[in-house]
Amino acid sequence: MREWIRLASRLYPRRWRARYGDEFDALLDASGGGVRDFADVLGGALKMQLLNGNSWKLAAGTALAGAILGAGLALAVPQRYISSAVVKVGASDLAAQQLQEVLSRSSLAEMIQRPSLQLYSRERYREPLEDIVEQMRTRDIRVQRSGDTLTISFEYPDAEKAQAVTRALTARLLASDEAYRGLRERRWQAVWPGTVMPPAARVQVLEPPNLAGQPVTKSRVRVFLMGLVGGLVAGLVAAMGRQRPKAARRMAVFAAAGCAAGVAVAHLLPVTYISSAMIRISRPVLPDTPTGSASAAPLAESLLPMEREILSRSNLAALIQRGSLNLYPQLRARKPLQEVIGKMRNEDLRITPVGDSAFRISFAYPDDVKAQLVVRAIITQFVELNVMNMRARVKDLKEDDPLVRLQEYRAGVNLEVLDPASLPQIPAAPNRAVVTALGMLFGMMLGAASLALSARSQRSASPESC
Template structure:
C-alpha cells in the first residue's frame, strides 16, 4: 500500500516536489496507509497539476486513477459469475436454416415463462432478486443469462452464467433434461463444474477505466491550456 501511495505522489508537479518532496515523503513514511490515502494523494497531485503542473502527468495520472477506480468497482461491486455449458446433438438437418429453425423451436419451449419459472424454483435461482422484483423480471434476467448457439448443422450448445458455479452446472443439467424430452436430442457433452469465473472481465473494465481517465485527462489538459492562453 505504501508503495502505491508513493507511486501516486510521483504525479505531483516537479516544481512542487522540489519544494515539498522530502517532507511529503517523510510524512508518507509515518502515516498508517489506507486505501483512501491513495486516492487522496492522487487527487492532491491532480489539483497541483492543475495549478502548477504540466499536462502530460495530469493525463497519465487521471488515466491511472480511472483504472484504479474501475478495478476497485470490479472488486467490490461485481460478483464473479461462472459459465456452465453443455452440448446437444440432433439429427442432421437438410440445411443450416432447418437447423436454426429446430433450435429456435426448442428454445421457444424451454425458455417459456412456465418452464423457466419451474427451473428458478427448483434450482433456487435469483433468491435475492425474487425478494425485491416481480417474477416476470427475474425470468427476463434468466433469459439474458441463458444462451443457445448452433455449433454445426447437427449440434448446439446450452450455456448459463450465474454467481454460484454449482447452481450454474445444475441448471444446465436441468435444462438439458427438459430439452431431451422435447425431441430427438442426445447429450454430446454434459456441463462440467466451472472452475474459473467467466465474468466480470476485470482486465477489460480496468482498461475501460484507463481509457476513460485518459480522455478525461486530455479534456482537462485542453481546458487548462485554454484558460492559461496556451491554446
C-alpha cells in the first residue's frame, strides 16, 4: 500500500513536491501506510489540483487519480477461475432433458448450500437464494454443445470450489442418465414383455474437471477502465466548474433537485413482484411400438392448445375473480373486466419457451404472495389439461392396447414441473436507482436549458444588440 500512496503523492503540484517531497517520504516510511492514508493523500492531491492547477492539468490529474483508484479496486476484486469438463452424450433431446434436471432450481440450491461447498456465502446474506440460483445458472455455469459432446464450465473465485462444482454437475448428469436407464429398462419389461430393449448411448466423461491454474482477468480490466473514464469525466466537470463557477452552482442545484424528485417518485411508484416457474414436456421413456423411437413431441404441438385454453378470456376472468385471489380490485373498479383481462394477458402473465421442451411461466403483481398463487394456479391448470388429454387419447382403446400400458406406466410424453412457483422477496420494479439517476439527469438538462435561456436574455439585453 505504501507504493500506492507514493504514487498518489505524484498528483500533487510540482512546487509542492519540490518543497515537501522529502518530508512526505520520511513521514510515509514512519507511518503504517493504510487504506485511510491512501485516501487522505489522494483527496489532498485532488483538492490542491482543483484549487491551483489549470483546467487541462486538472482533467489529466483526475483521470490519473481515477486510473489509480480503478487499479486499486481492480486488485481488490477477487480473482475468478474456470473449471471445465467434457462429456459425451446420446440423443440431443434426452441430453437437454437431463441438463434441465441438473440445472433446475432445486438442484442448484442444494449444491449452493452443500456443507462441503458453501457457495456464495457473502451474497446469501444480501440476496434471496432464488436470485443467487438464477445468477449461478445464467452467469457462472456455461454449457456448450458440439456434436455429441458437452463442455460444462463453472466460474468462481475459488479454483478448488470451481473444480468441485464442475465435478458435482458432471456427477449429477451421470446419475440422471443412470436413473433414466433404470426407469427405461423397468418400464420396457412391463409394457413390452418378452422383447429385447435396444441399446442406447451412455453419458461418458471424456475430460474430467480440471483445476484452473490461471485466473480470468476480464473483470479487473473493466474496473480499471471504469476508474479511468470516471476520473476523466470528473476532471472535465471540475474544470468547467472552475471556469464558470456560477453556472456550475446552478447545474448542481438543478441536479440535486432532480435527484430529490427522482427519489420521491421512486418511492411513490407501486412495487411489482414477479413469481416464476418452469415446466417441461418430458421425452417419452418408451416408443409407441417396440421397433419405434422415443422422441419428444414438438413443444408447439403439445403446449399451444393448452396455452390457448388457459389464456382464454373466460379462464382468466374466472382466475381474476376467484375469491382466494381477487386480482386487480382497484383496476376493476375503474375499468371493464375485458380491459383488466387484456392487461393480465398482454402485460403481466408470460409463458415463454426455454429450449425445445421446457417453458417458463411468470406473473407480475404488486402482491408477492398472490403472484406466487397465480403461477401455481396456472401450473395446476396445465397439469390437469395434460391429464385430460392423455385420458382422452386412450378412452376408446382396449385395456391390453400398448398405448394404455404406456399411460399406465407413465412411459409416454408427460408434463413435469422442474421449478415450482417461486415466492419473490425483492421487488422487480421499480428500479429506484435508475429512477433516481434519470431524475438527476433530467435536472441537469433543465439546468442546461436555464443557462442557455439566461445567456440568450443577457445577449438580447446588452447594448451591442440594440
